[in-house]
Amino acid sequence: MPPRSGTLTLPDPIDPAQAQHDLDLLRRTAKGDRAAFAGLYDRFSRPLFSTALRILGDSREAEDVVHDVFLTLWQRSMEFSEDRGSPFSWAVTMTRNRAIDRVRQRRRRAEILADTPPADLGYGETGANTPADSAEALQARERAGAVRQALSTLPDDQQQAVELAFFSGLTQQEIATNLHQPLGTVKARIRRGLLKLRDALVGKSQP
Amino acid sequence: MSPEELAEQLACLEALDLLEPSEGVTLATLTHQKIGLSAFQRDMREVVGQLAWLAPAGDPPDRLRARILAAPLHRRRTAL
Numbered sequence: 322m323p324p325r326s327g328t329l330t331l332p333d334p335i336d337p338a339q340a341q342h343d344l345d346l347l348r349r350t351a352k353g354d355r356a357a358f359a360g361l362y363d364r365f366s367r368p369l370f371s372t373a374l375r376i377l378g379d380s381r382e383a384e385d386v387v388h389d390v391f392l393t394l395w396q397r398s399m400e401f402s403e404d405r406g407s408p409f410s411w412a413v414t415m416t417r418n419r420a421i422d423r424v425r426q427r428r429r430r431a432e433i434l435a436d437t438p439p440a441d442l443g444y445g446e447t448g449a450n451t452p453a454d455s456a457e458a459l460q461a462r463e464r465a466g467a468v469r470q471a472l473s474t475l476p477d478d479q480q481q482a483v484e485l486a487f488f489s490g491l492t493q494q495e496i497a498t499n500l501h502q503p504l505g506t507v508k509a510r511i512r513r514g515l516l517k518l519r520d521a522l523v524g525k526s527q528p
Numbered sequence: 529m530s531p532e533e534l535a536e537q538l539a540c541l542e543a544l545d546l547l548e549p550s551e552g553v554t555l556a557t558l559t560h561q562k563i564g565l566s567a568f569q570r571d572m573r574e575v576v577g578q579l580a581w582l583a584p585a586g587d588p589p590d591r592l593r594a595r596i597l598a599a600p601l602h603r604r605r606t607a608l
Contacts, residue, residue, distance in 0.1 A: 328541050355597070358597070359593075359597055362593060362596060362597065366588050366592070366593065367582055367585070367586075367587060367588065368580045368583070369580065370586060370587070370588035370592070371580070371583035371584060371586050372580040372583045373580075373585075374583065374586055375583035375584060376583075380586075380589075383588075383604040384588065384589065384592050384595075387588060387592060387596075388592065388595060388596055388599070391596045392599060393598070404566075404570070405570060405573065406570050406573040407574060407577065409577055409580065410573045410576070410577030411577075413576070414545070414573065414576075414582040415580075416580070417545070417580070418545060421545075428605070429571065457585065458585075461581075461585060462585060463582040465582070465585060467581075468578050468579070468581040468582055469582060471578075472582065483579070483604065484579075484582065485575065486544045486546060487579045487582070488542060488582075488583070490597055492546065493541065493546050493548065494532050496546075497603055508537055509537070509603055511537075511540050511541065511544065511546075512533075512536055512537040512540045512541075513541070515540045515543070515572055515575055516536070516540075518578075519571060519572075519575045522575065522578065
């Protein structure tokens with residue numbers, strides 16, 4: 322295993338201090354602290370909503386997903402194990418999985434899988450509202466910039482594979498078909514991409 | 529592919545929720561065998577979590593905050 326495992330240091334929002342703050346909020350939420358729950362909402366809602374909206378392309382559905390995720394955070398916060406990751410990554414995983422579930426339901430209903438546009442990964446066609454100019458919004462833009470910069474250090478084929486894997490809701494084989502590449506190639510690109518992304522993010526946060 | 533590379537690859541796919549069932553079994557076996565794999569899996573989940581910031585930024589509507597915080601939050605499964 323790579324020597325850095327277990328010592329990951331990433332830029333916001335999971336720098337150690339912020340991750341600890343998130344953990345404190347989640348623990349207080351587990352004890353029924355509504356103010357802490359509201360704090361979690363204010364910390365996480367923007368990236369979770371943006372992720373759901375990017376996957377679903379529908380603001381109302383994205384709202385429903387985020388609503389469902391926060392209710393789950395409230396109801397299951399006592400089950401959270403920090404051994405498995407940060408509260409933020411847990412929330413992102415739930416959001417992504419639920420949004421993808423909806424996409425797959427849609428696809429099954431409409432049988433539109435073949436219409437999924439290859440490499441439709443643009444950042445611009447969002448339908449999202451412009452973020453407010455609050456301090457949190459500015460901070461969010463900085464975080465997004467840091468991750469995008471890290472992603473830009475990857476070769477194009479790895480960027481494409483990682484983004485498609487994260488946002489599309491396609492299976493491994495569907496991603497391979499979509500990219501017109503052998504399955505093994507896609508798996509290797511995802512692995513190399515995530516490893517480089519980790520290294521890039523670690524590098525950015527080091528002095 | 530070396531066992532280490534296979535373990536890494538499966539952990540990456542797991543973090544993206546792309547594991548096939550048979551691969552999940554293999555990863556579970558490797559996790560028991562390889563020191564540090566659990567930490568690597570955690571790292572990958574954190575990296576994948578960061579990908580959320582790649583979504584085009586959009587503020588959730590104010591009504592969503594009100595809707596969530598006003599929801600019947602008493603329906604907790606168990607107390608601590």
